[in-house]
Amino acid sequence: MSARAVDRAEFDARAVRGTSSSVMAMVLFVASETMFFIAFFGIYAAVYSQQPAWPPLKIPLPDMGLPTAGVIVMAVSVIPMALVVRSVRTRGGAGVTKWLVATLVLGVAFCVLQIAGYSSLGFGINDGIYASLFYLMNGLGLAHVIGGVVFLVMVSQQAAAGELALRRDPAEALAVYWLFVVALTIALYVAFFAAVS
Amino acid sequence: MRGLRGGPSSPRRVAVIAAALLVPLALAPGCAYQGIAPTSQKVHDLYVTIFVLAGAVFTGVILWLLFSLVAFRRRKGDEGQPPQREGRAPIVVGFFLIGLAIVSLLFPFGERVLASVDAVNPNPQVNIRMEGFQWEWTAYYQGEGLVVTGKTLKQPLVFDVPVDEPIKMTLVSRDVMHEFFVPALLFMRNAIPGHPNVFTFTPTQLGTFPGQCAQFCGLWHSRMSFVMRVVSPIDYQAWVKAEKEAVLKVTCPAHPGNVTITAKNISWNTNCLSIVAGQPTTITVVNDDAGINHNFAIFDSPDRHQKFFQTGQFAGVASHTDQLPTLPPGHYYFQCQVHGPAMSGVFIVNPA
Amino acid sequence: MAVTEVREEAMAPSPRGGRILEWLTTTDHKKIGIMYLVNSFIFFAVGGILALLMRTQLAQPDNTFLSAHAYNEVFTIHGTIMIFLVIFPFLAGFGNYIVPLQIGALDMAFPRVNALSFWLLPVGGLTILSGFFVPGGAAAAGWTAYVPLSTQGGTGQDLWILGLMVVGTASILGAINFIVTILRMRAPGLTMMRLPAFTWATLSTSLLVVLATPVVTAALVMLLSDRRFGTTFFDPAHGGSVGYYLNTFWFFGHPEVYMLILGAWGIVSEIIPVFAGKPLYGYKGLVLAFLLVTALSFTVWAHHMFTTGLITNLSFFSATTEMISVPTGVLFFVWLGTLWKGKIRFEVPMLFALGFIAMFLIGGIDGVWMASPAMDYAIHDTFWVVAHIHYVLFGGTIFGVFAGIYFWFPKMSGIYLGDRLGKWHFWLMLIGFNLTFFPMHILGIRGMPRRIALYGPTRGWTFLNQLSTLGSYLIAISIIVFLVNLFLSVRKRRRAGDDPWQANTLEWATTSPPPAYNFDRLPPVRSNRPVYDARMKATAAADGATGGGS
Ligand code: HEA
Ligand code: HEA
Numbered sequence A: 001m002s003a004r005a006v007d008r009a010e011f012d013a014r015a016v017r018g019t020s021s022s023v024m025a026m027v028l029f030v031a032s033e034t035m036f037f038i039a040f041f042g043i044y045a046a047v048y049s050q051q052p053a054w055p056p057l058k059i060p061l062p063d064m065g066l067p068t069a070g071v072i073v074m075a076v077s078v079i080p081m082a083l084v085v086r087s088v089r090t091r092g093g094a095g096v097t098k099w100l101v102a103t104l105v106l107g108v109a110f111c112v113l114q115i116a117g118y119s120s121l122g123f124g125i126n127d128g129i130y131a132s133l134f135y136l137m138n139g140l141g142l143a144h145v146i147g148g149v150v151f152l153v154m155v156s157q158q159a160a161a162g163e164l165a166l167r168r169d170p171a172e173a174l175a176v177y178w179l180f181v182v183a184l185t186i187a188l189y190v191a192f193f194a195a196v197s
Numbered sequence B: 001m002r003g004l005r006g007g008p009s010s011p012r013r014v015a016v017i018a019a020a021l022l023v024p025l026a027l028a029p030g031c032a033y034q035g036i037a038p039t040s041q042k043v044h045d046l047y048v049t050i051f052v053l054a055g056a057v058f059t060g061v062i063l064w065l066l067f068s069l070v071a072f073r074r075r076k077g078d079e080g081q082p083p084q085r086e087g088r089a090p091i092v093v094g095f096f097l098i099g100l101a102i103v104s105l106l107f108p109f110g111e112r113v114l115a116s117v118d119a120v121n122p123n124p125q126v127n128i129r130m131e132g133f134q135w136e137w138t139a140y141y142q143g144e145g146l147v148v149t150g151k152t153l154k155q156p157l158v159f160d161v162p163v164d165e166p167i168k169m170t171l172v173s174r175d176v177m178h179e180f181f182v183p184a185l186l187f188m189r190n191a192i193p194g195h196p197n198v199f200t201f202t203p204t205q206l207g208t209f210p211g212q213c214a215q216f217c218g219l220w221h222s223r224m225s226f227v228m229r230v231v232s233p234i235d236y237q238a239w240v241k242a243e244k245e246a247v248l249k250v251t252c253p254a255h256p257g258n259v260t261i262t263a264k265n266i267s268w269n270t271n272c273l274s275i276v277a278g279q280p281t282t283i284t285v286v287n288d289d290a291g292i293n294h295n296f297a298i299f300d301s302p303d304r305h306q307k308f309f310q311t312g313q314f315a316g317v318a319s320h321t322d323q324l325p326t327l328p329p330g331h332y333y334f335q336c337q338v339h340g341p342a343m344s345g346v347f348i349v350n351p352a
Numbered sequence C: 001m002a003v004t005e006v007r008e009e010a011m012a013p014s015p016r017g018g019r020i021l022e023w024l025t026t027t028d029h030k031k032i033g034i035m036y037l038v039n040s041f042i043f044f045a046v047g048g049i050l051a052l053l054m055r056t057q058l059a060q061p062d063n064t065f066l067s068a069h070a071y072n073e074v075f076t077i078h079g080t081i082m083i084f085l086v087i088f089p090f091l092a093g094f095g096n097y098i099v100p101l102q103i104g105a106l107d108m109a110f111p112r113v114n115a116l117s118f119w120l121l122p123v124g125g126l127t128i129l130s131g132f133f134v135p136g137g138a139a140a141a142g143w144t145a146y147v148p149l150s151t152q153g154g155t156g157q158d159l160w161i162l163g164l165m166v167v168g169t170a171s172i173l174g175a176i177n178f179i180v181t182i183l184r185m186r187a188p189g190l191t192m193m194r195l196p197a198f199t200w201a202t203l204s205t206s207l208l209v210v211l212a213t214p215v216v217t218a219a220l221v222m223l224l225s226d227r228r229f230g231t232t233f234f235d236p237a238h239g240g241s242v243g244y245y246l247n248t249f250w251f252f253g254h255p256e257v258y259m260l261i262l263g264a265w266g267i268v269s270e271i272i273p274v275f276a277g278k279p280l281y282g283y284k285g286l287v288l289a290f291l292l293v294t295a296l297s298f299t300v301w302a303h304h305m306f307t308t309g310l311i312t313n314l315s316f317f318s319a320t321t322e323m324i325s326v327p328t329g330v331l332f333f334v335w336l337g338t339l340w341k342g343k344i345r346f347e348v349p350m351l352f353a354l355g356f357i358a359m360f361l362i363g364g365i366d367g368v369w370m371a372s373p374a375m376d377y378a379i380h381d382t383f384w385v386v387a388h389i390h391y392v393l394f395g396g397t398i399f400g401v402f403a404g405i406y407f408w409f410p411k412m413s414g415i416y417l418g419d420r421l422g423k424w425h426f427w428l429m430l431i432g433f434n435l436t437f438f439p440m441h442i443l444g445i446r447g448m449p450r451r452i453a454l455y456g457p458t459r460g461w462t463f464l465n466q467l468s469t470l471g472s473y474l475i476a477i478s479i480i481v482f483l484v485n486l487f488l489s490v491r492k493r494r495r496a497g498d499d500p501w502q503a504n505t506l507e508w509a510t511t512s513p514p515p516a517y518n519f520d521r522l523p524p525v526r527s528n529r530p531v532y533d534a535r536m537k538a539t540a541a542a543d544g545a546t547g548g549g550s
């Protein structure tokens, strides 16, 4: 069979079908990250069910003010992120930079609030199992939000360069990841502030 | 064309090899221990039951495979295609059902044995707290007030249990995970820090049975062995008595002024220290175990009702010298509090 | 038969320095795949040589060939290397090379991420091995690194943890890449239910990696933190528990072992139909079995903890574990059904595939004893388990990997691997393998615990250990035969055509080796055997032209 003629069109068609691969990859990545945190929440649940008091007696409950503000800020950031997605989906990217920056501001605000709120805890990382869970889970949570902020900056740069008018998948992938970190911060807040006894 | 060779010699060789494989397999059931307790006999029977079922599966599959290889080999010069069957649904469903049937047959056997092995006897006659630590075992006979231990790398723990009596064993660990394993009992159970494990068994066969730690526990895991002797009740009583007396029977010449004791490979260089009452005496503890903590403490007896003296714990290689208290003449008991009876001996204060 | 013609520029040799740089910087899935395979083979030699050291130590009671500490380091690194840097990357290497070809894609979905996933592997592997050169030596707590023992070791243990985190991250990135590639880059007509078996296997493996590997990363993070930052996750004296580590590790650990076999099942399921001259018998059952194994493997982890006393519902885990035999058994019936009334050609790849069936069968059946908790109380942590893992991992996966090498080497290079030496390799390895690992069953039921550097002369274990050591040297010889074969075949260059085995799947529709862009044009895909269909059509056309044939 001779095939000098390269059937390019066929490959191109498949390439186009592949454009939102990055969103699918991000969904899988988030699934993986979720399993990572489930391991911690699983241990949290086991410890929680065994302790007579939560937090354990010698651990002072951290001041709730700033963390509460932080989690509200994070929850609110879903709105501009939704508008980012709407903008790339239905408006060819018009106004997307504005909403990206809004999300970015809220994300940075959360990081600041979190760091400020946890800067003067009444217990250290080596004060037993509650402290272990608190420091590691919140620390990893914060690291993931910071990762999200970096991602936001990168996508904002693409937006500034006008790329989001052509491709919507960076913004969509970002939204998937951002939704994950928002859910994560809320779960962490519930675990360490709402579930006290 | 290439790729159409491979005459009948290959399948024949396959058959020979596979047959050679079946031979040791057939011998295998005879290798398992019969078990020295009723529960372990049940495990032995379970082994054979699974052997029969799994052996049938193995033999069936291998024979099917061998038959196919011989019967359906491509003959020389045969260039035609075999019929292109893709598999009919009922047969494929049947594939699932075969396995399901075997599993349903097998599972209940295991469950029944499990229930009887795991059942804890409510009226144990002997109650042993078996403590594992790196790298030795110590048995605390709760009722008899007896402690027996091995000496790491020197001499394994030897402990006796009476025949036909239910024995309760509580496994604890002082450091990492260990595992109490007696092959002839067809049983093992972990000793885990923070999680005591309890089991009971009733040995019905007299004899001396080697055992050892089965859970990897570091450097000398391979040497964490012990010996369980199943003896008659009379011998058991005699053994308990002798062991209790033995500890304090040792003697050695007195060293007025200073005694020195050296820890190496998790054991002391002596099981007897002797001083003279009324003389101020110092003790030098030498620790030759790099990175491992030891200390030295004196008690009234192996039961440790009263403590008279203890040094601080320190890691080797190092040595410390301390002043000993004045004690009335008599026999005392000493040990390292990190390693317990595995590092212990008698401390004699001679009348002046 | 190929629909691809090799273009001149693709064949033009480039200067040597440029070639090396090209390999180091490549994002071509085929080059990356080959690098995976080479890298895995190098680590296989390292892990194998460590194994030979162990076997030499165990050849005599109370042997002094290795110190106790050295023995502990050696089996720890042997297990770790073999699992994380040999078996898994071998299968990922085939996945890289073969999967895009099998689905008619240009490359992986994310070629640069793909290169990254590869390069992280040697980095992680060398990190683990570098432990041998730090004070205190390499990690020596077993590949399972049970706490509290693993909180004791020195820097080597930290390097082990960090290395595994790197390897784990690499495999997650790789797995995401595979899933996206398979779901989105298939050729027109190649529906999911027409995917080749090996592609299905890679997809299932990747799902396991994405969902299970992060869990072990979490366990490693906690372990490192307990060791270095003063947390107490696994310290019962401060509210933690040993059980948290065990459960987390094995929640990953069991899916892990299926990550190590699914790919080999895939390879064998490609080879059996080709050399039987028939389609897979019950392709849909096979796919269902893959998926069931994938799902069930998340429900069985506590069968590694039957003797710990930490598990309260042993029966549940016993039942799920035994249930896994059901879909696994289906695979055997599919393979046997495929052989039935076929016309079997005993080429070297086929020999390895048949060896796989017989050896993996033994390994799988070994598992049935351990799946019964009361039985496991007698054989857990003995050489029975060592026998099981080698029958499934070596008798299973390594045989599968060699089947794959002999099968796809002509595709990757355009030349055959030698036939004669290939057969020598197979028979030596089969005999050596059984000599090494079969006696371990008996050692296991005679009570020889695993991971012991020394055993006394009075336990009656000496002879069987010596047989086993002898066998391991025979395996080493068989591997040397393989290397010689490789060397001679490359020198002799016996050319293989594009479709030397008369195979079924799309990788055989292009040239051997395929050009950088894989295909000029694809044959139409109307079944799960597009190349077979094309071959039949061509034969029919030729027959029609000459007016004869049936
Ligand atoms: C490739 C890797 C691989 C695979 C595929 C398997 C497959 C299986 N494994 Fe294995 N396993 C390991 C790798 C693997 N294992 C490793 C590495 C360890 C040790 C970890 C460590 O501690 O270091 C281990 C340990 C291990 C244990 C823990 C033992 C212990 O520590 O005490 C158990 C217990 O249940 C077990 C069971 C099984 C079972 C039931 C299967 C089943 O999937 C097998 C199913 C297959 C068959 C049964 C054969 C074919 C079936 C038929 C022909 C159908 C009819 C038959 C029946 C229905 C019975 N394995
Ligand atoms: C895929 C996995 C895999 C493979 C292939 C192997 C292969 C081998 N294994 Fe291993 N093994 C494990 C996985 C594997 N193992 C695991 C997971 C453990 C548990 C670890 C633990 O307990 O933590 C284990 C444990 C283990 C033990 C038990 C240790 C103990 O508990 O005390 C033993 C003992 O005999 C052993 C032996 C062998 C031998 C002889 C081989 C042989 O088959 C090896 C054959 C290979 C070679 C001989 C290489 C030859 C190559 C050359 C000669 C070429 C040289 C060329 C150049 C340098 C260019 N293995």
Ligand code: CUA
Pocket: B132, B133, B135, B177, B178, B179, B213, B214, B215, B216, B217, B218, B221, B222, B224
């Ligand atoms: Cu204690 Cu092994």
Ligand SMILES: [Cu+2]
Pocket: C253, C254, C257, C300, C301, C303, C304
């Ligand atoms: Cu398992």
